[in-house]
Amino acid sequence: MGTQQITAPPCAPSPVTGGATPSSGVIHANVRHAAGFTVIGNHLAQHRGLSLTAIGLAAHIQSLPAGAKIGIKHLAERFPESETRIAAALRELEAHGYLHRSRARLPDGRIVTRTVSYNQPGTEPAAAAAAPQPRTRPSTPAAPLPPPPPREPAPEPEPTQAPQPPAPQTAPAPVLVPAPTARKAPPPPIPQPQSPTPELHRFAAALLADLRRHTPQLTLSDNDIHTLTPGVASWLERDAHPDTIRHALTTDLPVPLKHPAKLLRHRITTLLPPPLPGAEDLAPARPGVIAIPLQNCDGCNRAFRSRHPGRCRDCRTEVVSQGSAGPGRAA
Incomplete structure (x- = not known):
């Protein structure tokens, strides 16, 4: 019972040489080439x-x-x-x-x-060995030549100044842009009703104060309500429904809303609707009908239609008939 039993053969030794066998990845089983190989980098x-x-x-x-x-x-x-x-x-x-x-x-x-x-880009193959120089036959020694005449000493070159290193380039100074001095155009004046009444102002002020019940961001002070009341009164004077005014002032508010009174002033001024047209403006025009005014006849004082004053048709016919009779018939 105390003897250890071996149930599996031991692992075969790895054929890979040159280091420990990796636990994962590729395992190289390399054999050195003796012939027929190419070296690739x-x-x-x-x-x-x-x-x-x-x-x-x-x-x-x-x-x-x-x-x-x-x-x-x-x-x-x-x-x-x-x-x-x-x-x-x-x-x-x-x-x-x-x-x-x-x-x-x-x-x-x-x-x-x-x-x-090229097996290695960027490099050129080694240049071929220089060709051997052709052999020349030894020649007989020639007579020594006379020494050359002494040359005049060459003038010494003038000393040249060493080139100065270029001055370091400095970055250009930043251009300072002056602050704008032009004043902004003042906002357009708030609309004013043509026939202000106490009831109209009271209803407009109540509508402005009630905006915070629908939109808490539009909580206005008493001074803001007093300033914006004439503009809302102009809307009411032009028969704008209170729900229409409330929808125009509270829809699509910016986030965050920093100045509610300025926003309401802008919307009251720029979104003011025109007055409702009257019945005459809505009547369709009848094309092709030309109204000719009535004139009083200078002869019989009867009314007739004409573009210019004068006599009616009967009076003009009578005058023409009298003129055609002539003086001989009258005699």
């Missing part, structure tokens, strides 16, 4: 701005030998991606400096695309 394999298609295409291009065909149609035949995706991936690699494509004209006149692949 992490700046390409882990590039944040390239798509997976572009990264894979760059790795494929870097693994090809010099002179291999990497045209869009050739790559589309080699891989399942379409020509559109391959063209987009090539543009990505060209934008990030992994490829450089240029047009070149061959001696026979053909124009081809020349593509250069």
Whole structure:
């Protein structure tokens, strides 16, 4: 009973070398390559701005030998991606400096695309070793030349002043805008009733004092009610219903309401309705009817319609008939 029983085989050792096995994520099982491999930098394999298609295409291009065909149609035949995706991936690699494509004209006149692949953008490959200098045959020693004549001492250059460092630029002084001196236009005067009566003023004052019962924000003082009473009286004089006045003064109030008396003064002044039209104003006009005034005849004193005063039709006919008889018939 005291002997420990092993019910499960021990875990197999991890094939991963070079550190402890991570608890999550990818686990690398690396074997060193001896031949047939390509060195690719992490700046390409882990590039944040390239798509997976572009990264894979760059790795494929870097693994090809010099002179291999990497045209869009050739790559589309080699891989399942379409020509559109391959063209987009090539543009990505060209934008990030992994490829450089240029047009070149061959001696026979053909124009081809020349593509250069960079395994590390931003750096140029090492320059080729300098060519050895051509060997020259040793020549016989020549006679020594006479020493050159002494040259006149060159004039000493004038001392030049060291360039002064540029003066530090200071920020321009802020432009001070003067405070506005123009006075604001005074508010328009509050309307006044044409026929003020004590009953009209008393009803208008009661309507203003009753506003706080419907809207607590419109609690007015006695002085405010005394000032606004003529304006509400003008509304009542123009046959405005009290409910209409109350709705116009209490609807859509700003939040917060700081000056209730100023708001009521503005609404009483600007929203004042016009007087109600009379019966004559509401009568429809009869188009095409022209009223001709009545005139008194100068001959018979009878009334007749005409635009100008004078004689009626009968009197004008009688005058014409008398004039047509002539003096010979009368004799």
